[in-house]
Amino acid sequence: MAKNLVIVESPAKAKTIEKFLGADYTVRSSYGHVRDLAKDGMSVDVENNFEPKYEISADKKKVIYELKKLAKDAEIIWLATDEDREGEAISWHLVEALKLDESKTKRIVFHEITKPAITKAIQNPRKIDRNLVNAQQARRVLDRLVGFELSPVLWKKVRPSLSAGRVQSVAVRLIVEREREIIGFEPEISFKPKAKFTLQNSSTLLPAELVQKFDNYQEALAFCKHCQTAQYQIENIEVKPGKKTPAAPFTTSTLQQEASRKLGFSVSKTMTLAQKLYEAGHITYMRTDSVNLSELAINAAYGLIVNEFGEKYAHSRNFTTKSKSAQEAHEAIRPTYLQNAKIDGSYDEKRLYDLIWKRTVASQMADAELEKTSVKISVSNRVEVFQATGNVVKFEGFLKVYNESTDDDDETNPGDILLPPLAVNETLGLDEIICRERFSRPPARYTEAALVKKLEELGIGRPSTYAPTISTVQKRNYVVKESRDGSERNYKQITVTPKTGLAQLELTETFGAEKNKLFPSDIGMLVTDFLTEHFETVMDYNFTASVENEFDNIAQGLNQWQAMLEGFYGSFHSKIEETTKADRAKQERQIGMHPESGEPIYARLGKYGPFVQLGETSDDIKPKYAKLRAGQLIETITLPEALELFKLPRQLGNFEDKVVTADIGRFGPYVRHNSKFVSIPKDLDPYEIDLESAINLIKQKREDDANKFINEFEHQGKTIQILNGRWGPYIKEGKTNYKIPKGTIAETLTLDEILKIMDENPPKKKGGRSKK
């Protein structure tokens, strides 16, 4: 039995460290937190100094059992959890849960998994920092109080099963407010002429853009008319050196952003892949807020760059974190072995690794040196000037391997834009002017990764919670991630060429198309409004930052954790009591009147979601209802859109003595006949479809269903069918489906074989994990 037991948080880390430490050390993992506030109820005694009730988490019982056994026989137990608030608390909870003897327990910390770092840590043990632990308890208890007191208010005042919390509610608020900025946005129009000039000594054309812009069509037209006969001359040429510095190595947040922009990965996909890379030993820990690289890594990068690209490409640097909330318990995300430019793995794992490798190497490379040339071109008898810009990369430096993307625009790569040789006072000829109407753009909707970036800037959430938070707000239906088609609009354009003269055109473009963006739902907007009205403090974007400040004070021993909670809870709880007496939150808007009947039309949020209502509820006649379509909001739906909704369902006529209707449901347009549903394909329209096409669809569906049938058996009075489904053959008994194992030939299965399969492949339960 080993003399020493070392406990870390992650099993992959344990494996690595064990190799460094040798036979006298057993290294095990706690798998994160082992104890938490008891699962049911508040488990915080607010009457009694916020006494927390902790319990060993259900999934950690076994871990604790194993660790207890090992601890009993060890001479020294080294608690090597992460060096941050949560890590310190894990160590303390381990002491409590394992009932460790303080005299044989030591606390050690290291930020990087290298042999010198670990050896040094072993030589410098300390005691558990109780102040830091208390800061964590304050954080934990505050989050429980906020979440478990706010959520029930929502159940009563809005709808059951909703949730609110310090992090998720602010995340939703960001999306709601951004949407409202977009709704209220009035685009400003402008006209900015772009020209191409001919040169005397060269056949290449010189592209240039007017520095000024016009804010109405008449001014733009007057300018373009003038340009037909104007003289053009180079007024001056300015050459400015510039440089570009590589971005810092990846943190969780920047990795998520770049993987989203460059590879199109969702935040959770990035994390799943990174976890795989980490477990395979390819990269360092992937949940980190640090941009720090170990000395070992910096040296390895230097050697590699000198070797690969030459000495002048190498530039060792260490980056400092901008984020104030960073706790920096780990290194930045980097390849474990930089010499491995390629690894084995799935296609996406390789792509993510490649991104990490390039970003890390580039961060240790020289600045790129650029040269920006700016040429001003005067227009005779006008004050406006055209400008041509050229960009030349004089020395590519880090750009040789990597260039960071931005959210704003597609044109991010500063490739060379070469200008032909030019001289001051040189006269130019006009080849073409295109002056098109431009519309200013509203702020962009958040992508998942852009939301993570914003949350990090506000200090809200941690690397381990960004991905879960994004999935929570979607699970609660506060937010949907969607792609939406844009709409069309007209724009004016004036073109001038020497040959064809001046032409005025009216053209169309699509705008506002969105891909994988976050949109708020009606319920998300309602909950946000309700919470901001009653709980301004918690919903404030600075709430987390200010409580973090107080946690820091506790960690430094300047304040007592219960005292801090007392200060918060008093006013918070009285707000809760107050709100319990407040009115139910509801969302209702009168859109207008029906143009023929004069009945009022409302948009409302009901039990089953948002809908429009035609007529008053109090009338003797029942009002007519229709559900809102995906993408429509109570806040923005218009009268014509509402009228359109009432046109469905349409009765198309009778087929086989049963009525045929067309409507749009959750899964898109459908035709219904004899309580059977048939999807309407994209090329047909539920508003237009006639009885004949609908009958064809029904007949087609029947034929498909007939092909679906493979076999049928009777067993104990029940019918068991073998059917062809979307994912191959399956067994159907009543309403339950059973999977058939791969490689089984469904056509020849006997009843006995089928019963055996049904027995071995029980149907999955609905609604996720059932709790005991």
Add this chain to the structure above:
DNA sequence: CAGTGAGCGAGCTTCCGCTTGACTT
């Protein structure tokens, strides 16, 4: 599965941060 939109009421829902798998689609 996609019709619903009144009311009653039992029993339930919920937080954030650490970690992995075990799941489905």
